[in-house]
Amino acid sequence: MTLTEARAELKARQARMAAYEHAMGLIYYDGATGAPKGTADNRAQSLAVLSEESYKLATGDETVELLEYLDANKDELDESERRQVYLLLKDVRSMRKIPMDEFVAYQRLLAEADAVWHEAKEKSDFPLFEPLLKQIFDTNIRFAGYIEPSKKPYDYWLGEYEDGLTMETCDKFFAALRERLVPLIERAVAAPPVDESVINGCFPTAKQEELSVWLMKTMGLDLDHVGLATTEHPFTTSLGSHFDERITTHYHEEDFSMSMFSVIHEGGHALYDTGSADELAYTVLDGGVSMGVHESQSRFYENILGRSRAFCALAFPKLVELFPQLGKYTAEDFYRAVNRVRPSLIRTEADEVTYCLHVMIRYELERRVMAGELDVHDLPGEWNRLYKEYLGVDVPDDRNGVLQDSHWSGGSIGYFPSYALGSAYGAQFLAKMRETVDVDACLSRGDFAPINEWNRENIWKYGSLYAPDKLLERVLGAPFDPKYYLDYLEAKVRDVYGV
Amino acid sequence: MTLTEARAELKARQARMAAYEHAMGLIYYDGATGAPKGTADNRAQSLAVLSEESYKLATGDETVELLEYLDANKDELDESERRQVYLLLKDVRSMRKIPMDEFVAYQRLLAEADAVWHEAKEKSDFPLFEPLLKQIFDTNIRFAGYIEPSKKPYDYWLGEYEDGLTMETCDKFFAALRERLVPLIERAVAAPPVDESVINGCFPTAKQEELSVWLMKTMGLDLDHVGLATTEHPFTTSLGSHFDERITTHYHEEDFSMSMFSVIHEGGHALYDTGSADELAYTVLDGGVSMGVHESQSRFYENILGRSRAFCALAFPKLVELFPQLGKYTAEDFYRAVNRVRPSLIRTEADEVTYCLHVMIRYELERRVMAGELDVHDLPGEWNRLYKEYLGVDVPDDRNGVLQDSHWSGGSIGYFPSYALGSAYGAQFLAKMRETVDVDACLSRGDFAPINEWNRENIWKYGSLYAPDKLLERVLGAPFDPKYYLDYLEAKVRDVYGV
Numbered sequence: 001m002t003l004t005e006a007r008a009e010l011k012a013r014q015a016r017m018a019a020y021e022h023a024m025g026l027i028y029y030d031g032a033t034g035a036p037k038g039t040a041d042n043r044a045q046s047l048a049v050l051s052e053e054s055y056k057l058a059t060g061d062e063t064v065e066l067l068e069y070l071d072a073n074k075d076e077l078d079e080s081e082r083r084q085v086y087l088l089l090k091d092v093r094s095m096r097k098i099p100m101d102e103f104v105a106y107q108r109l110l111a112e113a114d115a116v117w118h119e120a121k122e123k124s125d126f127p128l129f130e131p132l133l134k135q136i137f138d139t140n141i142r143f144a145g146y147i148e149p150s151k152k153p154y155d156y157w158l159g160e161y162e163d164g165l166t167m168e169t170c171d172k173f174f175a176a177l178r179e180r181l182v183p184l185i186e187r188a189v190a191a192p193p194v195d196e197s198v199i200n201g202c203f204p205t206a207k208q209e210e211l212s213v214w215l216m217k218t219m220g221l222d223l224d225h226v227g228l229a230t231t232e233h234p235f236t237t238s239l240g241s242h243f244d245e246r247i248t249t250h251y252h253e254e255d256f257s258m259s260m261f262s263v264i265h266e267g268g269h270a271l272y273d274t275g276s277a278d279e280l281a282y283t284v285l286d287g288g289v290s291m292g293v294h295e296s297q298s299r300f301y302e303n304i305l306g307r308s309r310a311f312c313a314l315a316f317p318k319l320v321e322l323f324p325q326l327g328k329y330t331a332e333d334f335y336r337a338v339n340r341v342r343p344s345l346i347r348t349e350a351d352e353v354t355y356c357l358h359v360m361i362r363y364e365l366e367r368r369v370m371a372g373e374l375d376v377h378d379l380p381g382e383w384n385r386l387y388k389e390y391l392g393v394d395v396p397d398d399r400n401g402v403l404q405d406s407h408w409s410g411g412s413i414g415y416f417p418s419y420a421l422g423s424a425y426g427a428q429f430l431a432k433m434r435e436t437v438d439v440d441a442c443l444s445r446g447d448f449a450p451i452n453e454w455n456r457e458n459i460w461k462y463g464s465l466y467a468p469d470k471l472l473e474r475v476l477g478a479p480f481d482p483k484y485y486l487d488y489l490e491a492k493v494r495d496v497y498g499v
Numbered sequence: 500m501t502l503t504e505a506r507a508e509l510k511a512r513q514a515r516m517a518a519y520e521h522a523m524g525l526i527y528y529d530g531a532t533g534a535p536k537g538t539a540d541n542r543a544q545s546l547a548v549l550s551e552e553s554y555k556l557a558t559g560d561e562t563v564e565l566l567e568y569l570d571a572n573k574d575e576l577d578e579s580e581r582r583q584v585y586l587l588l589k590d591v592r593s594m595r596k597i598p599m600d601e602f603v604a605y606q607r608l609l610a611e612a613d614a615v616w617h618e619a620k621e622k623s624d625f626p627l628f629e630p631l632l633k634q635i636f637d638t639n640i641r642f643a644g645y646i647e648p649s650k651k652p653y654d655y656w657l658g659e660y661e662d663g664l665t666m667e668t669c670d671k672f673f674a675a676l677r678e679r680l681v682p683l684i685e686r687a688v689a690a691p692p693v694d695e696s697v698i699n700g701c702f703p704t705a706k707q708e709e710l711s712v713w714l715m716k717t718m719g720l721d722l723d724h725v726g727l728a729t730t731e732h733p734f735t736t737s738l739g740s741h742f743d744e745r746i747t748t749h750y751h752e753e754d755f756s757m758s759m760f761s762v763i764h765e766g767g768h769a770l771y772d773t774g775s776a777d778e779l780a781y782t783v784l785d786g787g788v789s790m791g792v793h794e795s796q797s798r799f800y801e802n803i804l805g806r807s808r809a810f811c812a813l814a815f816p817k818l819v820e821l822f823p824q825l826g827k828y829t830a831e832d833f834y835r836a837v838n839r840v841r842p843s844l845i846r847t848e849a850d851e852v853t854y855c856l857h858v859m860i861r862y863e864l865e866r867r868v869m870a871g872e873l874d875v876h877d878l879p880g881e882w883n884r885l886y887k888e889y890l891g892v893d894v895p896d897d898r899n900g901v902l903q904d905s906h907w908s909g910g911s912i913g914y915f916p917s918y919a920l921g922s923a924y925g926a927q928f929l930a931k932m933r934e935t936v937d938v939d940a941c942l943s944r945g946d947f948a949p950i951n952e953w954n955r956e957n958i959w960k961y962g963s964l965y966a967p968d969k970l971l972e973r974v975l976g977a978p979f980d981p982k983y984y985l986d987y988l989e990a991k992v993r994d995v996y997g998v
Contacts, residue, residue, distance in 0.1 A: 241541055
């Protein structure tokens with residue numbers, strides 16, 4: 001095989017992998033959106049087959065030989081190809097350490113767990129989900145041992161979602177957050193409460209759907225390539241390439257702001273993915289580089305932009321147009337309501353300030369289960385205890401407690417810290433962006449183009465070309481520092497509560 | 500390999516094939532329902548890969564060896580396995596005669612043609628679609644030559660949709676229809692016209708969606724396994740197995756009956772597919788045996804049941820509930836309106852009596868193009884000429900003429916006769932069913948169970964176990980005869996028009 005042939009084959013193999021990703025991603029998406037509810041077993045059957053085929057393609061001898069040949073000749077590859085080979089080899093070396101039957105069994109387990117978790121959540125019945133969750137934790141521990149036996153299992157998984165992340169880093173990061181957030185929350189809670197009545201009432205789904213489309217257009221999403229569907233737990237996915245992106249939301253007729261900010265959040269993910277340079281399509285470099293950076297974008301659009309005074313003022317007339325009962329309120333009322341600080345039960349509904357404590361609880365629990373210090377059986381009790389300790393709230397049932405998130409049933413253990421980390425990246429990006437872009441002026445006139453352009457040029461277009469730490473260094477020209485985020489949150493609380 | 504192993508492998512291979520069918524079917528379904536409109540190229544990319552992989556799986560040496568081994572030992576297989584081996588071998592022998600690059604190129608052509616046809620139809624621009632349509636006809640002719648060089652190409656393709664069907668049979672069948680239908684239509688058209696105002700007006704989509712769900716439940720579809728979505732050109736598809744079936748419809752706010760009968764039609768397909776015995780799932784025997792038998796079920800539910808006086812009387816109160824403006828009409832008005840005979844432009848909107856003439860025109864055109872007697876370039880002119888000759892209508896543009904159907908852009912040449920044939924099968928099934936089931940009484944009380952049970956026991960549960968001719972013989976105990984259908988249509992016209 002010549003180098004030219006090998007480079008062509010590298011491209012062709014990734015295109016084949018992308019087709020499997022498309023198929024599996026769409027089956028998952030379909031299950032979460034339009035599929036009839038009795039069809040989960042049927043999907044599990046097909047996903048098992050496709051993941052096996054895709055595993056064979058990714059880890060087969062031919063692929064490994066190709067990658068090793070290219071790796072040996074990496075000086076003759078361009079930067080993008082070198083990174084493709086690096087990432088694929090890293091992946092294949094990991095995957096080949098997992099016996100195929102265990103890999104396939106795990107896919108089946110996740111498919112089953114997804115269905116059972118839904119049912120368990122609906123019935124608030126943790127014991128129903130417990131045996132599957134235990135298998136998921138056990139499998140993740142076992143897989144980490146196969147792949148990086150020298151690492152602690154949880155360190156391995158943290159690094160999977162954010163390259164280089166470890167418990168040591170997380171501990172420091174969360175300690176820094178805790179130090180300033182806990183007193184901040186205490187001050188906000190002690191202050192006179194914000195009137196939230198503007199976001200509560202009756203908001204017909206059809207009108208909220210119109211709002212979603214307006215938001216997607218306003219934030220600069222290309223609706224020819226980004227679709228919207230409804231689901232139970234909103235998520236975003238690329239199908240095959242960044243040319244077909246799907247965001248999802250969930251409408252609550254009693255509070256339009258829940259879907260509103262979930263659309264902006266998922267829209268931020270979609271902007272990041274669809275902003276990849278077109279030449280990255282159908283390669284492993286297509287789309288965002290890590291969960292942390294992904295969340296930095298989603299939470300940047302949702303909170304830093306979406307909950308800013310300027311954006312609230314821009315959106316408010318549209319809200320009044322759709323929901324005439326809001327006519328008696330002002331944009332300032334709306335701004336204050338969506339920035340209220342109130343310790344609560346549900347992470348995805350948490351305000352910006354208490355949000356990180358929700359993440360911290362999950363981090364602490366995952367860490368202990370992964371270390372064998374906490375039994376899955378005892379998760380609900382510990383969950384409830386920590387919610388009382390950190391947030392001062394009583395968890396009434398497991399539906400509103402340990403069963404609320406879909407991550408564990410999907411095998412995503414080690415993902416949660418990315419949310420907090422991403423939020424903190426975003427605040428530091430904002431500081432940098434402000435050096436050249438008048439963000440508030442853009443938001444006031446509803447012109448996301450300069451903001452999106454900055455993100456595209458600095459972050460999006462690179463897809464996964466640079467590892468997260470390298471990307472951050474390029475963008476920020478300084479080390480990551482959570483102080484930007486804490487400064488930002490303190491300023492917000494001061495602005496809303498005067499404390 | 501022992502026979503036991505080979506039998507297990509037969510099952511496993513079909514399950515793998517089913518997963519590819521699931522993936523490709525879902526990508527197609529997604530493209531026709533929820534996908535953003537700029538994503539067709541991305542789907543084509545993935546479909547090309549998946550169809551290549553699926554082709555390799557179906558036609559690879561291992562598969563052929565397995566099938567030939569099982570075929571050589573067929574006396575030791577059960578009836579279902581024997582039929583699986585027969586169908587798979589027939590398929591693989593056909594497919595292996597098509598060079599893989601041509602097969603893959605054809606899949607890409609169809610994906611492109613689908614997008615171009617949509618655009619051409621929208622713009623009423625046949626020349627835009629013409630080069631692709633010519634390639635499709637040429638490829639179908641070439642493939643038929645590869646597979647069955649001794650047959651005329653069109654005979655090969657007719658047989659693909661209805662095993663054993665030939666131009667000779669079609670000619671006789673259509674001649675029989677023409678002989679009695681032409682004077683029948685003349686009589687109906689000469690009679691005083693039926694008042695159709697009951698079905699015309701303004702019927703909100705949301706209410707029509709409620710009607711769809713009511714219809715699906717009433718006709719006995721299991722909504723846990725049958726989904727409904729909206730699309731441009733309604734169709735039905737199974738995803739992976741009969742455990743996940745999707746029907747689609749298109750709402751016209753000015754005429755609720757269009758979607759109403761399309762839902763019942765697609766629902767008939769779905770009943771047939773989902774009625775396969777569960778043990779047929781993930782084998783090639785799962786789902787309906789041929790397009791003709793499939794259409795016999797869809798058109799049986801749509802017309803023979805759906806447009807019966809008894810069903811119209813059952814549905815009418817529900818219609819009034821959803822559309823209060825219908826309160827001034829009677830069920831009889833509705834029955835007459837949906838049974839009016841009026842030569843028209845669009846096949847899918849045609850009444851039951853003129854419908855077969857639409858099919859006949861397509862049959863005649865396909866036959867001539869496939870024989871090289873008519874150039875694709877001349878299709879619009881010939882289309883318009885035949886509509887004038889057979890139906891007496893002037894075709895104003897290609898959107899309402901030669902570009903109306905999706906079949907050709909999907910490569911389905913030879914499919915159309917199944918519609919007419921299926922309609923005729925259905926009338927003969929009805930005669931047989933009436934020997935043991937009081938069909939009108941069932942419909943009057945909204946109880947589809949005895950009707951569905953008859954179909955399940957006689958037709959559905961066998962999936963593709965019996966070839967269509969054998970199935971018909973088993974069900975009818977007599978040769979197929981179009982006279983039942985013609986008797987049925989004459990009785991309907993007599994009832995509605997008194998002529």
